[in-house]
Amino acid sequence: MLSNTTFLITGIADKHSLAMYVAKEIIKQGGKVVCTGLGVSSHHENLSEKAKAFLNKNFQDFKEAVTEELGDSSVEILDVTLDDNIDSFARSLSEKNIKLNGFLHAIAMDKTIRNKEVKPLLDVTKAEFCDTMDVSAYSLIRLTHYLLKHKVLQSGASICSLSYIAAAKVTFHPYRNISIAKAALERITVELADELGRSHDIRVNVLRFSPYMGSKAGNATLNEEDVQTSNKMSPLGNAKPMDLAHEIIHLFRPDLSITGEIRHVDGGYHITG
Numbered sequence: 001m002l003s004n005t006t007f008l009i010t011g012i013a014d015k016h017s018l019a020m021y022v023a024k025e026i027i028k029q030g031g032k033v034v035c036t037g038l039g040v041s042s043h044h045e046n047l048s049e050k051a052k053a054f055l056n057k058n059f060q061d062f063k064e065a066v067t068e069e070l071g072d073s074s075v076e077i078l079d080v081t082l083d084d085n086i087d088s089f090a091r092s093l094s095e096k097n098i099k100l101n102g103f104l105h106a107i108a109m110d111k112t113i114r115n116k117e118v119k120p121l122l123d124v125t126k127a128e129f130c131d132t133m134d135v136s137a138y139s140l141i142r143l144t145h146y147l148l149k150h151k152v153l154q155s156g157a158s159i160c161s162l163s164y165i166a167a168a169k170v171t172f173h174p175y176r177n178i179s180i181a182k183a184a185l186e187r188i189t190v191e192l193a194d195e196l197g198r199s200h201d202i203r204v205n206v207l208r209f210s211p212y213m214g215s216k217a218g219n220a221t222l223n224e225e226d227v228q229t230s231n232k233m234s235p236l237g238n239a240k241p242m243d244l245a246h247e248i249i250h251l252f253r254p255d256l257s258i259t260g261e262i263r264h265v266d267g268g269y270h271i272t273g
């Protein structure tokens with residue numbers, strides 16, 4: 001179904017990342033992937049030793065997971081908070097003559113959630129608010145901008161990103177700060193869908209997924225109780241990573257006339273409550 005296609009997959013931290021399920025399915029369907037992971041790039045300045053060690057370990061884990069799960073797929077460092085990094089990454093794809101049929105944005109970060117404890121919104125600082133917004137929402141615009149600037153993203157391409165129901169309503173888990181960034185990500189999706197559909201025939205959709213504790217981000221945020229609550233409330237129980245992967249593969253199909261969608265892959269949770 002995806003033969004002769006290449007997709008960029010962001011947001012793989014390890015083999016349990018949601019993005020990994022999507023990457024594996026693309027390869028299974030005959031496509032190719034380019035994967036990006038967070039690591040130390042030549043564009044980082046004044047990194048502390050602690051930050052360097054964190055980023056190096058992150059990139060090592062990412063690379064090992066890609067080699068193990070996806071064979072010889074190419075890997076690149078990408079920190080979406082650094083414009084220069086996104087710019088040079090997109091340029092390097094262009095120099096290698098890589099043309100993308102789309103990409104998956106599977107990136108989120110919120111430092112106001114620590115050890116599953118969520119900071120009340122009233123105490124969130126401007127820096128915390130803006131950092132979360134930058135990494136988790138604005139990055140979708142910037143990444144798209146540079147991929148188009150270097151003519152890497154082809155006309156007719158498909159872009160997907162990941163959200164959750166908390167973007168629209170208070171749920172089983174109080175996400176607070178990151179919920180606002182997810183709401184922005186969803187609105188960005190709709191605006192980009194209109195702009196890019198008209199200008200480049202490019203589709204942009206976002207998928208709200210069930211709570212999933214298997215990934216690093218999910219495990220740092222959620223409690224077992226939240227997952228159970230949502231599982232009970234959802235008519236079909238919580239959706240699984242493979243449900244998400246199948247839906248994204250569908251949206252990645254060339255020549256589909258679907259854009260600006262905020263899709264639910266959540267076992268029907270969104271119709272309850």
Ligand SMILES: NC(=O)c1ccc[n+]([C@@H]2O[C@H](COP(=O)([O-])OP(=O)(O)OC[C@H]3O[C@@H](n4cnc5c(N)ncnc54)[C@H](O)[C@@H]3O)[C@@H](O)[C@H]2O)c1
Binds near residue numbers: 018019106219
């Ligand atoms: N786990 C869940 O319950 C769940 C549910 C719905 C949606 N999502 C969303 O799915 C996406 C993937 O999350 P996941 O659960 O697979 O967790 P994950 O921890 O595997 O993935 C999060 C990724 O974001 C990356 N990232 C953070 N800051 C970055 C930066 N500055 N530049 C580049 N990459 C950066 C991390 O390196 C990591 O790979 C996120 O957008 C998340 O909000 C997760």
